[in-house]
Amino acid sequence: MVDFQYSAMAGRLRRSEIRELLKLTRNPETISFAGGLPDPAIFPYDAVEAASLRAIHACGRHALQYSPTEGDPFLKEQLIQFMARHGEPVKPENLLVVASSQQGIDLLSKVFIDPGDPIIVERPTYVGTIQAFRAFNADFHGAEIDHDGVIPEKLEQLVIRLIDEGRKPKFVYLIPDFQNPSGITLSLERRSQVLALATAYDLVIVEDSPYRELRYEGDLLPSLYSLDRDGRVIQLKTFSKIFCPGFRIGWMVGPAEVIDKFVMAKQGTDLCTAAYVSIIAGFLIQDGHLEKQIEISKKLYQRKRAAMLAALEKYMPKIDGLWWSKPEGGMFLWLQLPEGIDANDMIDDAIDLKVAFVIGSCFFHDGSNRNTMRLNYSYPTEEQIAEGIRRLATLVERRLAVSPVR
Amino acid sequence: MVDFQYSAMAGRLRRSEIRELLKLTRNPETISFAGGLPDPAIFPYDAVEAASLRAIHACGRHALQYSPTEGDPFLKEQLIQFMARHGEPVKPENLLVVASSQQGIDLLSKVFIDPGDPIIVERPTYVGTIQAFRAFNADFHGAEIDHDGVIPEKLEQLVIRLIDEGRKPKFVYLIPDFQNPSGITLSLERRSQVLALATAYDLVIVEDSPYRELRYEGDLLPSLYSLDRDGRVIQLKTFSKIFCPGFRIGWMVGPAEVIDKFVMAKQGTDLCTAAYVSIIAGFLIQDGHLEKQIEISKKLYQRKRAAMLAALEKYMPKIDGLWWSKPEGGMFLWLQLPEGIDANDMIDDAIDLKVAFVIGSCFFHDGSNRNTMRLNYSYPTEEQIAEGIRRLATLVERRLAVSPVR
Numbered sequence: 001m002v003d004f005q006y007s008a009m010a011g012r013l014r015r016s017e018i019r020e021l022l023k024l025t026r027n028p029e030t031i032s033f034a035g036g037l038p039d040p041a042i043f044p045y046d047a048v049e050a051a052s053l054r055a056i057h058a059c060g061r062h063a064l065q066y067s068p069t070e071g072d073p074f075l076k077e078q079l080i081q082f083m084a085r086h087g088e089p090v091k092p093e094n095l096l097v098v099a100s101s102q103q104g105i106d107l108l109s110k111v112f113i114d115p116g117d118p119i120i121v122e123r124p125t126y127v128g129t130i131q132a133f134r135a136f137n138a139d140f141h142g143a144e145i146d147h148d149g150v151i152p153e154k155l156e157q158l159v160i161r162l163i164d165e166g167r168k169p170k171f172v173y174l175i176p177d178f179q180n181p182s183g184i185t186l187s188l189e190r191r192s193q194v195l196a197l198a199t200a201y202d203l204v205i206v207e208d209s210p211y212r213e214l215r216y217e218g219d220l221l222p223s224l225y226s227l228d229r230d231g232r233v234i235q236l237k238t239f240s241k242i243f244c245p246g247f248r249i250g251w252m253v254g255p256a257e258v259i260d261k262f263v264m265a266k267q268g269t270d271l272c273t274a275a276y277v278s279i280i281a282g283f284l285i286q287d288g289h290l291e292k293q294i295e296i297s298k299k300l301y302q303r304k305r306a307a308m309l310a311a312l313e314k315y316m317p318k319i320d321g322l323w324w325s326k327p328e329g330g331m332f333l334w335l336q337l338p339e340g341i342d343a344n345d346m347i348d349d350a351i352d353l354k355v356a357f358v359i360g361s362c363f364f365h366d367g368s369n370r371n372t373m374r375l376n377y378s379y380p381t382e383e384q385i386a387e388g389i390r391r392l393a394t395l396v397e398r399r400l401a402v403s404p405v406r
Numbered sequence: 407m408v409d410f411q412y413s414a415m416a417g418r419l420r421r422s423e424i425r426e427l428l429k430l431t432r433n434p435e436t437i438s439f440a441g442g443l444p445d446p447a448i449f450p451y452d453a454v455e456a457a458s459l460r461a462i463h464a465c466g467r468h469a470l471q472y473s474p475t476e477g478d479p480f481l482k483e484q485l486i487q488f489m490a491r492h493g494e495p496v497k498p499e500n501l502l503v504v505a506s507s508q509q510g511i512d513l514l515s516k517v518f519i520d521p522g523d524p525i526i527v528e529r530p531t532y533v534g535t536i537q538a539f540r541a542f543n544a545d546f547h548g549a550e551i552d553h554d555g556v557i558p559e560k561l562e563q564l565v566i567r568l569i570d571e572g573r574k575p576k577f578v579y580l581i582p583d584f585q586n587p588s589g590i591t592l593s594l595e596r597r598s599q600v601l602a603l604a605t606a607y608d609l610v611i612v613e614d615s616p617y618r619e620l621r622y623e624g625d626l627l628p629s630l631y632s633l634d635r636d637g638r639v640i641q642l643k644t645f646s647k648i649f650c651p652g653f654r655i656g657w658m659v660g661p662a663e664v665i666d667k668f669v670m671a672k673q674g675t676d677l678c679t680a681a682y683v684s685i686i687a688g689f690l691i692q693d694g695h696l697e698k699q700i701e702i703s704k705k706l707y708q709r710k711r712a713a714m715l716a717a718l719e720k721y722m723p724k725i726d727g728l729w730w731s732k733p734e735g736g737m738f739l740w741l742q743l744p745e746g747i748d749a750n751d752m753i754d755d756a757i758d759l760k761v762a763f764v765i766g767s768c769f770f771h772d773g774s775n776r777n778t779m780r781l782n783y784s785y786p787t788e789e790q791i792a793e794g795i796r797r798l799a800t801l802v803e804r805r806l807a808v809s810p811v812r
Contacts, residue, residue, distance in 0.1 A: 002638045003608055004664060005576055010517045013670040016475075040467040048470065048682075052458040061446040064454065064652035069422075099505055099654065103676045110541065111416045132674035135516065170411055202409055232408045246470035248505065248680040258410060264419040268538035269675075270509045274654040276454075277680055 008115075009135050017362045018127060027354065031388035033375040034356040036180065036241075036331055039304075042296050043244050044289055051283040055276060063279045069267050071097025071251070072278035078285035079251050085291075086213070088226045093256040096263055099273045101210060101238035101250035103266075105129055108206060108234070109136040110265045111258070112170045118162055120172040122150055124334075124363030124372075126180045126208065129173060140365035141169065147325070149186030150174060152193040159201050171204040171234075176224055177212040178330025181363045181374035185328055188221050195224060198232055207235045213242050213294045215329035216302035231255040239281060241331065243293050247277040297378075301331065307382040308333055308375065311389035317397055324375075331378040334360070337371040337396065344370055346395050355391040414521075415541050422537060423768045433760065437794035439781040440762040442586065442647075442737055445710075448702050449650050450695055457689040461682060469685045475673050477503025477657070478684035484691035485657050491697075492619070494632045499662040502669055505679045507616060507644035507656035509672075511535055514612060514640070515542040516671045517664070518576045524568055526578040528556055530740075530769030530778075532586045532614065535579060546771035547575065553731070555592030556580060558599040565607050577610040577640075582630055583618040584736025587769045587780035591734055594627050601630060604638055613641045619648050619700045621735035622708035637661040645687060647737065649699050653683040703784075707737065713788040714739055714781065717795035723803055730781075737784040740766070743777040743802065750776055752801050761797040 018034060055063040062072070070076070076095055083090050098104045105128065113119065115137035121129065123142035133140065141162060143155045155172070162169055174194070176186035186194070198205050207224040225235040234254035239247055252262060266272075284290055305327065312324055312335075321338030335357075337343065343359045350356060360372025375392075377385055461469040468478070476482070482501055489496050504510045511534065519525065521543035527535065529548035539546065547568065549561045561578070568575055580600070582592035592600070604611050613630040631641040640660035645653055658668060672678075690696055711733065718730055718741075727744030741763075743749065749765045756762060766778025781798075783791055 002610065002636055002661065004610060004661075005518070005574075006667060007516065007518050007520045007523070009520075010667050010671070013517075013667065013674070015670055016673045035472075037472060040471055043466060043470045045462050045466045045470075048466075049459060049462050052462070053455060056451050056455050056458070060449065060451045060454075062652075064449045064451075064650035065446055066441075066443060066646075066651045099680070100676045102674070106675045110413065111419075112411070112413050114413045114415075117413070128674065128677065135671070135674050168411075204408065204410060230408055240472075244470035245472045246468075246681040248676060248678070255408065255410075261412060261416050261419065264421055265416070265541070267422045268419070268508070268534065268541050269512045270506045270654060271534065272654070274505070274680060274683060275652040277683060 008137070012135055012137060014131060014134070016127065016131060018358050030354040030356055031380055031384045031391065032356040033377070033380065033388060034358050035379055036376055037379040038241060038244065038297065039300060039378055042300055044293055047284060047287070047289040048280065051280045051287070051289070054283050055279040059279060063276045065275055067272045067275035067278060069263050069272050071095070071273060072275055072282065075278040075282040078282045082285050082290060083253070088223060090253045094253050094259055096252045096259050096266070097273045097278060098250045098252055098266070099270060100240065100248045101208065101236040102128055102132070103269070104236040104250055104252045105132045107252070107262045107265045107269065109133055109138070111261045113138050118167045118169045120155070120158060120169045121365060122174060122179065124181050124360060124369065125173065125365070126175060127362050129208070130363070130365050139167070142365060143172070145182065145184060147184060149176060149179070149184055149190055150194065152190055152197060155194065156197055159197065159203065163201065169203065171206050172198070173206040173208065174224070175208045177209060177221065178214065178327050178332070180211070180330070181332050181358070181360065182334040183325040183327030183330055183332045184334070185221065191221065191224055191227055195227055199230055203232065205233045207233055209235055210238045210241045211330035214298055214301060214331070216298060216305060218328045225253060234258060242297065243284070243290055247281055249273065249277055249281045301378050304377045304380070304382055304385060305333070307385040308377040308389060311386045315390045315393035317393065317400065319400070322396070331376055333375045333377060335373045335375055337373070338400070339371055341399055342370045343373045346399055349395050349398060353391045353395060355388045355395070357392065414543070418541050418543060420537060420540070422533065423765070436760040436762055437786055437790045437797065438762040439783070439786065439794060440764050441785055442782055443785040444647060444650065444703065445706060445784055448706055450699050453690055453693070453695040454686065457686040457693070460689050461685040465685060469682045471681055473678045473681035473684060475669050475678050477501070477679060478681055478688065481684040481688040484688045488691050488696060489659070494629060496659050500659050500665055502658045502665050502672070503679045503684060504656045504658055504672070505676060506646065506654045507614065507642040508534055508538070509675070510642040510656055510658045511538045513658070513668045513671045513675065515539055515544070517667045519544050524573045524575045526561070526564060526575045527771060528580060528585065530587050530766060530775065531579065531771070532581060533768050535614070536769070536771050545573070548771060549578070551588065551590060553590060555582060555585070555590055555596055556600065558596055558603060561600065562603055565603065565609065569607065575609065577612050578604070579612045579614065580630070581614045583615060583627065584620065584733050584738070586617070586736070587738050587764070587766065588740040589731040589733030589736055589738045590740070591627070597627065597630055597633055601633055605636055609638065611639045613639055615641055616644045616647045617736035620704055620707060620737070622704060622711060624734045631659060640664060648703065649690070649696055653687055655679065655683055655687045707784050710783045710786070710788055710791060711739070713791040714783040714795060717792045721796045721799035723799065723806065725806070728802070737782055739781045739783060741779045741781055743779070744806070745777055747805055748776045749779045752805055755801050755804060759797045759801060761794045761801070763798065
């Protein structure tokens, strides 16, 4: 046997519970609320085909070659125009094309996190972020959220405590719009409060924003990036939720100084993002297909969200402590079960009943809140949503019968 | 001003000298021997177009969606068949699709390198590897090479010394075929010797193999991976040199235990490789276009290599200490100038004369050997090669006149 001597980072790597779960749910009869997948029924196949042909015919030499690490210039220009149309003016030196916003999180880790460095995340937060920051051995501190997002007073207390301990956080990582996993949105008032806090304590804010454009009710709120006057917000964006995940195209915007560090880190990470899909993405934006796709997605997911809310209302037992979020956009809804119920204990039954969800505790850096689950409504059909929630309610009732609420 | 507190890794990041140089050489009149780019004149545009249409029509739902972290199953199957046809049988659990072999190097760093860990690289070696390993603060040890590649006796001495110091290297990183930058190939006899050493001292071998299929004379040598009987070789492969770089598709093969670690590391790095280009690549392999493209590339680059060797013979001054490699394949040739000549001092003149090269010292982890340069012959045309080498010879003669050889 060869004696492989792995790194400390390798020892901290955890298999993604969601991705492992997704393998279990490949059974086509299983209704899955587990993933965070857009509905392939609305992928713009014809537009992608046309853009692919155009990429080859109009600029094949560039499309099949290496691209600059900063990103294909044509795609950058289209992304800048897209952001300008949506109230977020950026300059080329403030934007880096990345191969998925998950890569953005990896670059962020590389450029900011030394082992043991304190960082602040929401409780709960995106599991892929927890995984990436954990690999770099970040010292997690959780900021509490309520139905309006992160609570500024609690965030300030946490920041003061950390600074008093000589452990100023490297950054505060937030998902302000239709947060993954909770579906909750940071209110406009709190956005200002969070930025005022950031100015007062000289904090760096990371705004992960994959869902912002997918709003089904209420007004689009300005991003933290657009509200920031100091140049302290780094924003992560992606094609995955608002167009399709199969390109692995995302982008980061932020202060030129920081973007320059990310560019250097990206050189050693993958040299450059794929030119072919970059140019295809550029044509799709130029021809208005990104905005068109956002409108199509909004219409469909709005209906699916309504279907899930209606099914929960219809099937879930009416008891204290059982609660779910009413997201104004995005892809997820958060279900909280009475204290003492462990969603983990429901997995085997769920596989039997052919319904899948993600245990909420994997979205907490400390693995707490085992009485929660994340439900995705963008991928299943409306019929599947109704039937799946019926099955889930059966599961909940069974579990309530076994372990009575304390 | 916001006070960004970067990581120690950020402090170790260096801008890639090659990529910065490539920006300087965007002047279309400049003849560039600097990059490592395949010739876009032979990119198989029609085949890519057909494969793209097929990916959308035959499996669009998969092509535009997330793919498994391990890689799209169809592409994995095609890669396994491709490797089997080329004498390298692998099983699915031994193969991971990556978004470029540079990503493979990043995953390797994450899974194996703790700050200060000793590793062994050739002198010279691929600059992108130096950058990536340096970011992770590896302790570099250089193994000398000659015209048959790494010298086993010297490698053994180095290994013994490190083990005696209690600093056994995490792995030995080698580029056995038409090495970047030197163009040199590890002989068959030495491949066996290196593997025997690895067995004797329980070493892990990383075989970076982007060029192996691009052989223009002599017999294809078996890879270290195929010769290994212990399961101690990790091989890195890529589409970039043998097909096109614009997809960012590579693959890693190795022991299942190690591949599993890479999969976990990849989850936090970018979740998965782009399904769209993965499936396109799968169809291209299935339809024989990868092998066809290798044949086309070999024919063209063989002529270009001959053109560069002939031009060097014709134009370079005949003096002691001026020497160049005669690669049997790949994309690069190595030029050594007499001791005391610093290739760095020739850059300004080179820009004036409109010819570009890469200074050899950036391929040495210690920045030594400033009297060397790497010359690429795959990208320029045969006419450009002749004219570019003539200009380069002028440069060399000028420099010899200014700083007489010691």
